[in-house]
Amino acid sequence: MRIYVKNMVCHRCILAVEQILQKLNYTVVDIQLGKVEIQEQLDDKALEQLRQQVEAIGFELLDDKERQLVAQIKSLLIRLLQSEHWTLETPLSSYLAEQVNRDYLYLTQLFSQIESTTIEQYFIQLKIERVKELLTYGELTLKEITFRLNYSSVAHLSAQFKKITGMTPTAFKQVMPHHRTQIDLL
Incomplete structure (x- = not known):
């Protein structure tokens, strides 16, 4: 099951979320900034328990597909900036569109609508x-x-x-x- 988590911005965030998942006895398949893949499928009760645990330490589970996409964009940008020396072969717009497999015009409109700022300003x-x-x-x-x-x-x-x-x-x-x-x- 794939779960999207808002406000994961660093390696310590990944570790904190991973500890919660392990404490709840879930098998982490993959964990990245803003995205977690676990082996188990969670019912509503288990999902609510996980939601409470991550919110207690400042994170938020994202259920809405559009908010998940915005969180994914933010994670991509943060990861890009955290790399030692980054350069893009293509414009940022092309990079993001390729990474999330969506049209950039849609991404920028969605991002602006949800975040009240443009991707570029962010x-x-x-x-x-x-x-x-x-x-x-x-x-x-x-x-x-x-x-x-x-x-x-x-x-x-x-x-x-x-x-x-x-x-x-x-x-x-x-x-x-x-x-x-x-x-x-x-």
């Missing part, structure tokens, strides 16, 4: 949060972050960063611990 928000994370670690220069996140230039990254956050990356570094947003809240 992706920019994710990228900025990733920039904040990398700046906080202090291990990479702004130029290295620019390369890692596939920006065309430091100036482009800085302009986008300032537009979203209201401050430059340098100013952020001076006040950084107080201005990060959890990815699952985007």
Whole structure:
């Protein structure tokens, strides 16, 4: 049985959901950001028990096919940003359409309807949060972050960063611990 879980944004999220499933004695066949495959078929009572368990730690089961698709898009974008050095051979729109096997126009309309923002704006928000994370670690220069996140230039990254956050990356570094947003809240 395939189950979609909202707000799974990192490896720890996967581990937390996997622990719940194991505690409930379900056999996990596959688990990824936002999607779990278990061997068992759950009846309504078992599904409700699972729902309560995952909601207790900040996740949400998605029953609606459209919301599942939006969660899948979000997971794809998050995974893309978490890779060490990512580049796309095709535009983001083509990548997403291919990954979920749907027309991009449908995806963008659905995403905007459910999330009240476009896929592109959501992706920019994710990228900025990733920039904040990398700046906080202090291990990479702004130029290295620019390369890692596939920006065309430091100036482009800085302009986008300032537009979203209201401050430059340098100013952020001076006040950084107080201005990060959890990815699952985007």
